[in-house]
Amino acid sequence: MEKFDAIVVGAGPAGATAAYLLAKAGMQVIVIERGETPGSKNVSGALLFSQVYSEIFPKFWESAPLERAIVGHAITFLGEQTSVNLDYRDLDEGHVPHNAYSVLRARFDPWMAQQAEDAGAMLMPGFTVDKLLQENGRVVGIEAGGDALMADVVVVAEGTRSGLLKEAGLRTDEYHASDVSIGVKDVIALPEDVITNRFQCLNADEGVAYTCVGHTGGVEGGGFLYTNKDTLSVGVVAKIDAVYKSKLQPHAILNEFKAHPFISRLIAGGEIVEYSAQAIHRGGVHLIGQLYGDGYVVVGSAARLLLNNVMTLRGMDVAVASAAAAAKAILAAREMGDYSHTALAGYEQNFKATNVYKDMVTFKDTYPLLENERLFHVYPELAGAVLGDMFTVGAKPSKKGLKALRDDMRGKVSLWQMLMDMNQIGKGLVR
Amino acid sequence: MSARTLTLDDLLGLDRYEIDEEQSHIQVDQSRCQRCQLQPCLTVCPAAVYVVTEGEVTARYENCLECGTCQIACDSGGAGGITWRPPRGGFGIAFRYG
Ligand SMILES: Cc1cc2nc3c(=O)[nH]c(=O)nc-3n(C[C@H](O)[C@H](O)[C@H](O)COP(=O)(O)OP(=O)(O)OC[C@H]3O[C@@H](n4cnc5c(N)ncnc54)[C@H](O)[C@@H]3O)c2cc1C
Ligand code: SF4
Ligand code: SF4
Numbered sequence: 001m002e003k004f005d006a007i008v009v010g011a012g013p014a015g016a017t018a019a020y021l022l023a024k025a026g027m028q029v030i031v032i033e034r035g036e037t038p039g040s041k042n043v044s045g046a047l048l049f050s051q052v053y054s055e056i057f058p059k060f061w062e063s064a065p066l067e068r069a070i071v072g073h074a075i076t077f078l079g080e081q082t083s084v085n086l087d088y089r090d091l092d093e094g095h096v097p098h099n100a101y102s103v104l105r106a107r108f109d110p111w112m113a114q115q116a117e118d119a120g121a122m123l124m125p126g127f128t129v130d131k132l133l134q135e136n137g138r139v140v141g142i143e144a145g146g147d148a149l150m151a152d153v154v155v156v157a158e159g160t161r162s163g164l165l166k167e168a169g170l171r172t173d174e175y176h177a178s179d180v181s182i183g184v185k186d187v188i189a190l191p192e193d194v195i196t197n198r199f200q201c202l203n204a205d206e207g208v209a210y211t212c213v214g215h216t217g218g219v220e221g222g223g224f225l226y227t228n229k230d231t232l233s234v235g236v237v238a239k240i241d242a243v244y245k246s247k248l249q250p251h252a253i254l255n256e257f258k259a260h261p262f263i264s265r266l267i268a269g270g271e272i273v274e275y276s277a278q279a280i281h282r283g284g285v286h287l288i289g290q291l292y293g294d295g296y297v298v299v300g301s302a303a304r305l306l307l308n309n310v311m312t313l314r315g316m317d318v319a320v321a322s323a324a325a326a327a328k329a330i331l332a333a334r335e336m337g338d339y340s341h342t343a344l345a346g347y348e349q350n351f352k353a354t355n356v357y358k359d360m361v362t363f364k365d366t367y368p369l370l371e372n373e374r375l376f377h378v379y380p381e382l383a384g385a386v387l388g389d390m391f392t393v394g395a396k397p398s399k400k401g402l403k404a405l406r407d408d409m410r411g412k413v414s415l416w417q418m419l420m421d422m423n424q425i426g427k428g429l430v431r
Numbered sequence: 432m433s434a435r436t437l438t439l440d441d442l443l444g445l446d447r448y449e450i451d452e453e454q455s456h457i458q459v460d461q462s463r464c465q466r467c468q469l470q471p472c473l474t475v476c477p478a479a480v481y482v483v484t485e486g487e488v489t490a491r492y493e494n495c496l497e498c499g500t501c502q503i504a505c506d507s508g509g510a511g512g513i514t515w516r517p518p519r520g521g522f523g524i525a526f527r528y529g
Pocket of ligand 1 (some may be wrong): 009011012013014015026032034035038039041043044045047048049053090128129130157158159160164182183184185234236237241277278279280290299300304305306312314315316317318319378517
């Protein structure tokens with residue numbers, strides 16, 4: 001039977017990073033990926049935040065297939081017929097890498113897998129790992145397509161749909177529909193220069209990202225619109241239990257979002273070229289799953305690692321950071337010749353020392369905010385109404401801001417409720 | 432075509448699949464569906480894979496986008512009738528953009 005030092009299940013950001021680092025350190029590594037090519041099963045927004053990537057893959061921006069550098073981030077509140085937009089632009093053109101880049105996973109993931117292969121890892125695409133093999137409660141290998149492969153350590157990097165641990169009876173944490181969202185997305189083609197002009201970019205290397213709240217069928221969730229080279233990624237992410245309670249199908253929620261006049265103008269004239277979907281963990285430090293056991297580690301989304309603080313949704317860089325922390329622990333375990341759970345516990349310590357983990361702790365109070373339904377169907381409307389009152393010169397006498405707010409709030413939210421919500425927003429995002 | 436007027440079938444028609452003609456990667460246990468009140472599978476699937484035909488919940492697995500939502504929804508909001516496994520290696524959805 002074939003034996004490797006390490007088997008990595010899944011060639012997403014987490015798996016590819018683990019394979020790259022382990023192979024670079026001289027381990028014999030095989031990566032098994034169920035897609036015909038890496039990325040062909042994967043869907044993200046997607047914004048790739050540079051910091052963590054650049055620590056592991058120096059100068060990645062010089063060779064990775066990136067779409068546009070994100071020089072503008074906007075958060076937009078969508079009322080029925082209004083939009084309120086907070087638009088941040090970084091106008092300093094010079095600095096590289098940029099904070100974030102847009103990517104398309106079917107194009108980007110093969111590049112990551114290539115880094116692992118170049119470092120010496122073996123890639124086996126087109127094979128689904130069917131189960132984890134155990135001996136005396138210890139993971140000793142995997143089975144794929146009827147063949148068994150053994151290894152000292154198995155890196156479980158299966159992503160959100162991770163089912164291998166549960167089937168092996170090793171998963172102690174359960175997924176709940178309220179802890180997971182569904183993301184649905186259209187990729188919409190538009191000529192490169194139309195995108196550049198429409199989004200006020202200098203050239204085809206620059207792009208922007210909109211995060212939107214409101215107009216998602218009243219379902220707790222949000223919308224996004226990111227610019228790629230000659231396509232736009234337009235999608236919604238909504239809590240799974242909220243979706244089935246609403247009885248609105250995901251594509252209907254996406255259609256409602258796209259039909260909002262703010263969005264429909266931005267995508268006008270475009271042609272949909274792909275429709276995709278993917279479940280995504282809600283994230284947060286309170287939901288981090290099991291990270292390791294005897295003979296295995298769990299990295300990336302398979303361990304439910306994700307950070308969402310309304311302003312940024314980070315899964316890929318979080319996956320990379322966790323894989324790097326795990327790889328470091330595996331290399332230490334190799335020194336000791338011991339891959340038991342005690343030997344691999346260093347992974348958790350390593351991960352907790354990362355800025356990614358620290359950020360997860362910093363934004364732990366953002367999660368209750370994401371459960372607050374008024375954020376999705378009261379405040380976006382209210383923000384538009386109040387600003388509308390203030391900008392409009394109409395037949396009635398004008399009002400100052402507070403008076404406009406009090407009038408527009410009536411019947412929608414009480415003052416007391418709103419003060420409580422402001423406190424929650426403050427705790428989640430401000431202080 | 433305008434970006435807004437596509438039906439779900441049109442949308443799915445844009446995607447590339449390698450359909451496994453021999454086996455479905457989704458099994459539905461009817462006995463559980465019979466006692467399922469909410470039937471979340473009928474709502475949450477972005478590809479409307481689950482449909483009721485002649486009183487039974489059936490899965491049009493060839494349309495599956497492999498998002499993983501149905502299993503989670505069925506386990507916690509339904510009656511646990513779904514067994515979803517990844518399709519055999521190389522089969523199923525193949526995103527060109529992702
Ligand atoms: C709509 C949406 C928008 C998002 N936007 C962003 C964003 O803008 N920025 C960001 O950073 N993150 C974003 N994310 C989150 C991000 O996609 C994930 O956090 C990230 O992909 C996790 O990486 P991973 O390597 O852990 O898992 P994945 O990327 O899911 O990779 C898992 C891999 O394992 C393979 N696999 C699974 N099971 C098996 C098996 N049994 N055998 C063999 N192979 C297997 C899969 O095919 C896949 O290639 C978004 C997610 C969604 C759904
Ligand atoms: S949610 Fe599950 S149990 Fe309920 S009808 Fe659908 S498949 Fe059956
Ligand atoms: S995995 Fe997603 S697309 Fe496939 S059947 Fe389940 S919910 Fe539908």
